[in-house]
Amino acid sequence: MNAGDENLLKSISNDTLLDLTQRYGQSAFGFGAGHGTGSPGRYPLTPAADFLSSQTAKSNESGGEQTSDDDDGFDTLESRKRGSAFDDDKHGGPLAKKPKEQRSLRLSINARERRRMHDLNDALDGLRSVIPYAHSPSVRKLSKIATLLLAKNYILMQAQALEEMRRLVSYLNQGQTITSPIPAALAPFGQAAVYPFSGSTLATCAEKCTTNYSGTPSSLFKHCNDKP
DNA sequence: TAGGCCATCTGGTCCT
């Protein structure tokens, strides 16, 4: 187990994970399913980097359609995949009964909302790309909730590490010599406090899966391909 | 097959 990853897991489990687990149950962290949501071309079950590129491609694909969606909000990849359920205008649904003016407005709003959600997803992808843990080859694309939770805890860890570094600098500035690799001031956090994610990409998924805060297998990583 | 995650549509509300 990589110390940084372990710390991250501990951090997650310690506050947010526990909190959300209580609110949503284990399902909130069910990485195991759904990460291949949609057709294989949309969310292939590949490492994060591949997801990012595929996501971008998907986003661009949708974006390309968006221009025409302004005129026909239902003529999207998703709409076509979904079939007639939402294809009201083409199958005599509620929207088809509305005046052309209202229908046009509704389609415009739909397209705008779609674009907004795509932007939101792009931002989430950007967030995933800077979360160290998300790049392990054996870890599937993080879900939205997991991305936010990891990001939050990563920020907290960085802040904590920064604080410890400041303490260390202050300690050194007092003219003290360090006799151990980790001064007493850093003892509670160990080396990982300074380098919370060092070597995280080298850690196996199995290692990441083995432990969470409570020392039991983490539901966060039950999606791992390589079992512990 | 159930559960999880997601994209999209939709109507409401708030803001500019």
Add this chain to the structure above:
DNA sequence: AGGACCAGATGGCCTA
């Protein structure tokens, strides 16, 4: 008035 934001509903896809 138009756009942004939000939450509920719906249905598709995937995994265990």
